[in-house]
Amino acid sequence: MRKALIFGASGQMARTLAPMLAGQGWQVDAVTRAGRPLPPELEPFVGHVPHGESRAATIRVGGGYDAVFDPMALGARDAADLLAAQADVGQFCVISTASIYADAEGRSLESSGATGFPRFPRMIVESQATVAAGEGYSSGKVAMEQAFASANATILRAGAIYGIGARHPREWWLVKRLLDGRREIPLIDAGGNIFQTSSASGIASLAMHCLQHGHTGIYNAADPQALTVAQIAAAVAKAMDREVTLIAVDDLPDHLSHVGFSPWSCEYPLRLSTAKARALGWDGGPPYESQLPAYIAWLCQHAATWQDDFPAFAAYGHDPFDYIAEDVALRQAVRLS
Numbered sequence: 001m002r003k004a005l006i007f008g009a010s011g012q013m014a015r016t017l018a019p020m021l022a023g024q025g026w027q028v029d030a031v032t033r034a035g036r037p038l039p040p041e042l043e044p045f046v047g048h049v050p051h052g053e054s055r056a057a058t059i060r061v062g063g064g065y066d067a068v069f070d071p072m073a074l075g076a077r078d079a080a081d082l083l084a085a086q087a088d089v090g091q092f093c094v095i096s097t098a099s100i101y102a103d104a105e106g107r108s109l110e111s112s113g114a115t116g117f118p119r120f121p122r123m124i125v126e127s128q129a130t131v132a133a134g135e136g137y138s139s140g141k142v143a144m145e146q147a148f149a150s151a152n153a154t155i156l157r158a159g160a161i162y163g164i165g166a167r168h169p170r171e172w173w174l175v176k177r178l179l180d181g182r183r184e185i186p187l188i189d190a191g192g193n194i195f196q197t198s199s200a201s202g203i204a205s206l207a208m209h210c211l212q213h214g215h216t217g218i219y220n221a222a223d224p225q226a227l228t229v230a231q232i233a234a235a236v237a238k239a240m241d242r243e244v245t246l247i248a249v250d251d252l253p254d255h256l257s258h259v260g261f262s263p264w265s266c267e268y269p270l271r272l273s274t275a276k277a278r279a280l281g282w283d284g285g286p287p288y289e290s291q292l293p294a295y296i297a298w299l300c301q302h303a304a305t306w307q308d309d310f311p312a313f314a315a316y317g318h319d320p321f322d323y324i325a326e327d328v329a330l331r332q333a334v335r336l337s
Contacts, residue, residue: 002066003027004211005059009046010036012163013071013095016204019045021067024212029062033072039165056084064088067211071095075140076133079147091214092153093207096145098196098220098272099138100130100157109266110138117267125273126157126218145218154210156203156221159272160264163200163291164298168312170263171292173320174236175299176306178244186249186260186326186333191230193262194269198222202285209282222272224284229264232288239292247333258318259329 004021006014009030021028022045030046032038038048052058055078059068065088073079073094082092099109103118108131112118120128133143145155160170177185203221210216227235230246237244249260278284302309313320 001025001027003029003062003064004067004069005049005062005065006030006046007051007055007058007068007070008033008072009042009048010039010165011071011167012161012165012200013204013207014069015039015042015165016163016201017069017207018042020204020208021211022046024208026067029065031058054084055081059085059088066090067093069093069207069211073144074137075135076143076147079144083147083151086151090152091211091216092148092151093211094144094148094153094155095203096141096155096157096218097138098124098157098159098222098270100142100145101270102129102131104129108138109270110136112267118270119268120270122269123271123273124220126220126276152216154207154216155218156206156210157218157272158198158203158220159196159222159270161198161200161203162295164295165200167310168263169295169299169310171232171236171295172299172306172310172313173263174233175240175296176303176321178237178240178242179300179303180321180323182323182326183243184245184247184330185233186247186329187229187233187262188248188250188260188265189229189267190248190250191228191233191246191262193229193265193267194226194271195264195266196222196226196270196272197232197264197288198272199285199288199291201291205285206277206282209280213280215280219277219280220272220274221277221285222274223286223288224274225288226269226271227288229262232264233262235289235292236296239289239296247330249329249333252329256325256329258320258322259325
């Protein structure tokens with residue numbers, strides 16, 4: 001029986017990957033982040049093991065593994081920690097991000113505040129240039145990738161990740177508005193922005209396929225369709241059985257400039273080609289709409305505690321639910337739907 005170790009077992013990708021591996025006859029051990037409890041739904045599928053003094057120590061205590069999945073690894077230090085146990089691991093699978101990509105002018109998501117938003121090709125392939133390795137989030141992921149370059153490893157570059165267990169569930173930007181009775185949602189650029197989504201289930205299914213068949217290398221992992229913000233909003237409203245009108249808000253004064261800026265809003269499209277992963281035999285993962293009912297139900301369970309459970313929203317630099325400002329902007333806006 002093959003053995004797998006999953007770090008970050010309380011997170012969104014592990015919740016799907018662990019049952020997949022177990023269903024294929026793997027013995028699965030799981031480590032939760034910061035000592036968090038194991039999600040109850042995983043208990044039938046995994047053995048909960050404590051995090052050792054390091055990732056490498058955790059791997060060795062488990063007696064080594066055929067596969068180690070780590071969605072949290074960031075930077076050269078985390079990579080070195082994992083690779084210290086390389087002799088005890090058959091294959092690594094780590095998660096990177098589409099935000100590492102840079103355009104022909106060297107612009108990236110990470111530098112967009114200073115250099116302007118990057119203009120990528122219509123579809124971004126894995127050979128697209130990236131930012132330099134460094135200490136930031138995107139540059140740290142590049143450093144991690146470089147450390148794994150000579151290892152037996154699979155690196156999955158994801159878009160806007162979503163799924164049960166998320167710490168930054170972008171869909172909450174929409175779901176909370178609908179729960180709060182908002183029937184008009186403002187969107188910049190008429191909601192035409194594209195920042196391609198990646199379901200946790202789809203990423204997990206690609207990880208599963210690679211681990212099951214021994215595929216290594218770098219692969220984009222994204223949903224089958226690159227939806228616009230307006231299409232995402234319509235899909236969420238439909239899943240919640242709510243009527244909603246999408247409102248175009250542009251050229252607002254500075255004090256209203258945050259209105260309509262969604263978690264997927266970007267000046268130019270970011271679409272990921274998954275042709276390389278599909279060539280392995282991966283089915284491309286589930287469509288966005290199919291993931292929403294269970295995901296939204298989970299989000300609604302956190303409605304009373306969202307500020308603690310979804311801390312990323314506190315880092316936006318503005319109130320993402322500033323309804324007073326929205327109402328001012330909506331009075332002078334154009335209805336889209």
